[in-house]
Amino acid sequence: MRGMGKRMARAGLALPLALAGCSLWPTTRHLPVPKAPPIVQTATPQQLVEILNRRWDALHTLTATVEIVASETKSNQGIEKDFPSSRGYILLRKPNMLRVFGTYFGMHIFDMATDGQRFTLVIPPKNMAIEGTNTVTEKSPNPLENLRPDFFMNAIVVRGLTSDDYYAVTADSDITEDAKRKHLYIVPEYELSITRQKAGSHEQLPVRVITFHRSDMLPYAQQLYDNNGNLETQISYANYNNYQGHKFPSKVTIRRPQEGIQLVLTVIRVEENVKLSDDEFQVKVPPGAKIKVLK
Helix, strand or coil: CHHHHHHHHHHHHHHHHHHCCCCCCCCCCCCCCCECCCCCCCCCHHHHHHHHHHHHHHCCEEEEEEEEEEEEEECCCCEEEECCCEEEEEEEECCCEEEEEEEECCEEEEEEEECCCEEEEEEHHHCEEEEEECCCCCCCCCHHHHCCHHHHHHHHCCCCCCCCCEEEEEEEEEEEEECCCCEEEEEEEEEEEEEEECCCCCCEEEEEEEEEECCCCEEEEEEEECCCCCEEEEEEEEEEEEECCEEEEEEEEEEECCCCEEEEEEEEEEEECCCCCHHHHCCCCCCCCEEEECC
16 A cells, blocks of 8 residues: 555655656757858967967058948837938058048038047038047937047958056957858957056956957958946957958947947958058038137
């Protein structure tokens, strides 16, 4: 009778488990197996910095033709605004000279240039010009006015390190999905974290985090932080192509989480190290245009 009671107790336990959808025996499911890349390179932290610095040192000027798609998200209002696609032209000369102008069906809609310290932005459709410093010293309630040339230049090209930079490297892997082929891929990565020491303190402030794919040792993502250590800009670099002997991403996505701004640049043409004169980095304000000065 005692043995029968134990069997009845086990049966009584199995019944609610079965009713609850639980199994007393393990089950096996077949999951997709991520595919590893054929080549996974290795590098020491110092070698990774040298790779980055070589790319930066080899670049003197850059010109690019891109398609620009901009969007603005106002999360507190539940609103997202998409702006019409425009054709953009980028001129860059180290150390900090930049010009970007855009057209819409052949009509100039903006033209911005900087000498590395101050910038001028002309908006012909509004007969308006904006002038100010490259770096924001006093934030504007209009998020678009906080997009100064410095952020754009730091996003288009990945700068090398300076003597004031401290760095550390971690290794990780990401899993990506190819929806068309229905495959998962392992993407081994290195993350290069760059910091600077806070004046009069042992605190290290984040400056940038650069993600390299170990299949080709090229940068595929970058996070930029402001002087207070807040995340300011997120950039992704996708689908590197060979443009006249130089590798450059064919798509650059720039996100500004604090302003809710996103820019997607689809690269059409890139040339490096062509001669660019000072005149090409000057924008003339049309007579009679309204001028707004930003701090």
